[in-house]
Amino acid sequence: MANRGYDVVVDVDQEGDLGHTDLQEDNLEFHSSNFSNPSARNKIQPDTSSFLPGPASNRSSQKHYLWTLSFYAQAFDVDTSEVLRRCQAALFPRVNFLDVLEGNPDLYGPVWIATTVVVILFLTGTISQYLAHNGKEHFAYDFKLLSGGAGLVYGYTAIVPVGLWAVLKWWAVESASLLEVACLYGYANLIWIPVALISWSNIGILNFIFVTLGFAASAFFLLRNLYPILSATDHKTSKILLIVVVALHAGFSIAIKVLFFASGSPLAKDKTGDGVVGGGEGDGKEGERLVRMLFGL
Template identity: 45%
Template sequence: MASTAPRSADYDALIDVDAEGGMDLGETDLEFHDFHTGDNMQGKIPAGQAGRFPPPSAIENDPARPATIWSVRFYQQFFDVETTDVTQRCLYALYPRVSFLETIGDNPDLYGPFWIASTVIVVLFFSSTIAGAIASHVAGVRYEYNFGLLSAAAALMYGYTFAVPVILWGVLKWYKSEHARLLDCIALYGYANTIWVPVALVSTSPIEIFNFPTVSNVVRWICTAVGFAVSTSFLVRNLYPALMSTEAKTSRILLVAVVLGHMILAFVVKLVFFAYSIDDNTPN
């Protein structure tokens, strides 16, 4: 029977250590490399590899790369305004003595139009609610809150602020207007809504408490007329160059359409939100 015991010749002895006395290795040339320092530190890209794979945020925020509609940087340019800028533009809309478009230059924003429309929505709802509560108190009937007014205010103001200027811009581009810019149109209509905040607040007339419903209604109509006059003057003054850059007949039609559209807005604000009757707490 053949022996299966391993033979020492089959293996290469790396170190032969004497079992009894051991072996003095003496000085060796072994060196240990520190893998936690220098370019080989854990988590650090070795020299020559850095910059080959930049993080996605660096690519997105690279000013040399053109911004796309899928990047946050593309939309940041439309909100690049300070609080002082928005406040100043609101004041120009309330007192349109200078050209608004010349004031904002090449920096029209969407921040102001969005928050102005949102503020008008809230103010219209609460002012209308307070006016209805006053009318109910004087008439001696219970007031029923109508939360549908909040939805109506949102649809009215957001639709008018963003849909109408887009349509107007499309028409102006169709007729090859040289001064039509979409952001300018949205900014104009957005800041024109500033006037409806004081109009809504004043329309919450407490005069009905003294049983003068007719006087209160007259005050509301006057406020609505003033709001219409101020905002229409602001729109026409700034849209006039773009409207006049089309043919004469077209420019007149568009001018009438702008004024008529704003008049409809004013009537809707008055008749939907501030037309309460002192007798039955319902719109006139």
């Protein structure tokens, strides 16, 4: 039994084929396994020669420094449809605006909104002055309205968010970044576009009502979205910050009303103080009128 062998029969056709198999024309390739090295599994080397940014999930984890272009580029990473969606959410607030941003705040919308508000304030303020002029003398455009509007709108939209963010950093509140706070204030200015379009008349009470409605709508938008952020501080501090936010926004609204939609705007007054663009009568009583105007006589 120990010397007993076994015979193997192999069917070979005329062309040398070793017979039909289930693999047919498929080829089998054997590679060495790397299962013994766990660090080598599922490891893909990136293409370092590409200048394109990585996926959004990778970009969100990267650090952006203030002196790099990537810090400013991330604030403009939106398209027109997204900006319009955010404008709609600002005009008709149904959910928290920070949820609408989805972790991607932008400055593209706030910059264009502020610029549009400045231009419309200049145009409607000029129309309001023209109606108040009553054709007494030759009317001339006063570009102080444009420079004053730019300083007011851009200054408020930039300085107040930075100050508020600095206070939150002082209290170690990390619930909102600087870009998110600036984006929130930028989209809050959207309500002033329709307000400016309808406040060009010379009827003071109507202008007052329109500006009041604009203040109420924009203040509600700010308070609704800032309250969850400010409430991260202690109760007393959050109340003080909310009062400061409302007071600053009320001052901004009053400045718009007085400087652009009031007869004889201070921005349009000439050196004689008569409130008429193009000069006064030159009757030698300019000083007396100026004193009366300053002291309310």
